[in-house]
Amino acid sequence: MPELPEVEAFGKYLDKTSLDKNIENVEVKSPELIQNVDADDLKEKLEGHKFKYTKRHGKYTFTSLDNDFWLILHYGMTGRLKYFKNPDEKPSYDRVLITFEDGSHLAFDDPRKFGKINLTSSIEDFIKEKRLGPDALEIDLDTFNKIFEKKKGAIKTVLMDQHILAGIGNIYSDEILFQACIHPKAPANKLDNAQIERIFKVMKTILKTSVDKRMIDEELPDSFIIPHRRKNGKCPNSNTKLKTIKVSSRTAYYCPECQKEVLK
Ligand SMILES: [Zn+2]
Structure with missing residues (x-):
């Protein structure tokens, strides 16, 4: 089960592979993973936009978009990210599949489906709403x-x-x-x-x-x-x-x- 170190690594992986590329299409294959918006809304907020950078708090990553929204991923028990260009490398449990303009993809792969996807315009509000404590790497x-x-x-x-x-x-x-x-x-x-x-x-x-x-x-x-x-x-x-x-x-x-x- 991914904890802080794994989630930090997922965030860095996203930043290494998927920033500043135009998001052409978002395919939501398991809408039940999406929490505070519906699948159409998620598509609308992502498509035509770009990821800018990723932050982390606890077991969540927050990836900023160029439209003031943040894509929030929680990896549950078996969630992970997989970036690929060759369709043969597509993982088997891609619950959400993002396709970039250059033909590459970013999949949220999650066999057991305990992962969660949210969208927010304020990280602070989201942390407050979820009543999350201070981050273990940040706390003094x-x-x-x-x-x-x-x-x-x-x-x-x-x-x-x-x-x-x-x-x-x-x-x-x-x-x-x-x-x-x-x-x-x-x-x-x-x-x-x-x-x-x-x-x-x-x-x-x-x-x-x-x-x-x-x-x-x-x-x-x-x-x-x-x-x-x-x-x-x-x-x-x-x-x-x-x-x-x-x-x-x-x-x-x-x-x-x-x-x-x-x-x-
Ligand atoms: Zn011992």
Whole structure:
């Protein structure tokens, strides 16, 4: 499931392939993915226009058009972008297919159809309407501290809550807590300042490293827990067998040796 690093890479991919080309045609094959406009409206706002640049907030990309609108993409569980010139390269699940004047295409490919497409004239309004928290790469330590000292829930749940902090999901919250040596069920408001600061620091480093790797389609470092997040996976530090535990109905992977249970 795409989280902040993957979504950042999708935005950069769009910018690398699809800017300043006249959009000739927009084919909406799965209108149910479009949320706040209808398919005809989406076509009308895109066709005859050009993409200018892309921003990201949390797990959304916002691509500006030359008519003051922004195309907003959320990649759900299996969404991705695919730019191609040769029709043989068309992906199988192109829910929306954009064709440029030069004959090339940009597809929003999404086998499982949990992706979402919106259009807005104001990113700020959209973020407010969706009640998204600050972006995980943008947030500063002071704000981060204030958020976490008030939350009673499990730290993993708090990290994944898009209304509190935007961009982190099940996978990267496991990585952050592993590298910060904190149990996924530790209550957020019981952590001391040093622990919160550790979470903040490893979060920034993990996200930056992962963005860099995703941009060049490279695997994450073997010292991360993510490549070991599978049945019988072992901790890259202590070689201990990783454990799983349900946190807010999501499966967390953690190392029982490096991330000791935090008692209330
Ligand atoms: Zn370990």
